Amino acid sequence: MPDFMDTGAINMRIAVLSGKGGTGKTLVSVNLAAAAKASTYIDCDVEEPNGHLFFKPEEVQEKVISVKIPKVDHELCNGCRKCVDFCKFNALAYIKNKLIIFDDVCHSCGGCILVCPQKALTEKEKVIGKVQKGASEQVAIYTGILNTGEATGIPIIKKLLEENSEVNKQTFIDCPPGSACIVMESIKDADYCILVAEPTLFGVHDLNMVYELVKLFNKPFGVVLNKCLEGENLAEKFCVEKNIKILGQIPFDNELGTLNSNAEIAVHKNEKYRELFSALLNTVTKEVQHETTTNP
């Protein structure tokens, strides 16, 4: 039995991230989940989830996600403005003897309710999006969807990651782009991070952002070089200079691009890519095993 077949042996949560959108996070995480067969795919890119376009999950169940925001009892409010002064996001204003609350600006910290001496502020629920759960063959698909204009998708990501703790041994987390709070939330409990990089100068800049982030979080990580062409690869050069493990390379290939743009999973459609992503999965699994033996 080739050893990549033995990948179900350990529990692992793999986060796939990149400094910017369009680098290949979804390509890599969808195809790794498909190559792993019995696995879980979680789309944490809640502002624009697209993994479900590839998996086309069935038997989708939905759960609405709410946050708590303040509401005011104008009878009780005495206009002391403690809440207005407290709010770092300036979600409250006091105009003409009346408190105004900006729901869209509120980050649900609950601080205004705590500081109100009159108990004029109480919590109310506000829907910010939903999570969907479905299945595609043996892959469990979780998708987070944040409503347009909401301040942050973190409550949705928290729900996504706590929902599926034990279903399958191998979990692939498709992160939002960048290196902001929502990405930190997505990688927080990951055992290993895959950084997807483009071979350009801009690609190196974006790779450096997520490289700094995973170092800060003390996560084991490696890089997948995507859109590789003949000639110099600046992202590869960066990895060599920083002594970063290169997990695999994906060519800048018309065939793969066509499959992807038709929302097909390359692993299911093309032998060459089935082998490529199986080998990548094997490499990642070994890396995780190595990490758990050296840093248990």
Place this chain on the structure above:
Amino acid sequence: MKIAIPVDEKTLESNVCVSFGRTPYFLIYDVETKESIFIDNSAAASTGGAGIKAAQTIVDNKANALLTPRLGENAANVLKPAEIKIYKTTTASVKDNIDDFIAGKLPLLDKFHAGFHGHGGN
């Protein structure tokens, strides 16, 4: 009557600041007494909601009108219930805009841009 203007510098020779919420200073100008007061905009360094906080400052300083090149919808929603009239500045110079306001030549600002809601700032 007092008017408020976001300004780049603490002088009447200053230009109007292109940003309302994140302007460094506001000029509060009394049209009758010609008295001018410059106040620091404490909202300029806010994590978010700068327009709301800046608008609160304008209300607290008892301005009757605001002269600004543009304004976000949240700030507008603070100023409207306070019955502060919002005018659109037409040139860069603070002085010219004050003169135009007194001459009744400034148009009312009635288009407010959507809030940025932390995008690019998170």
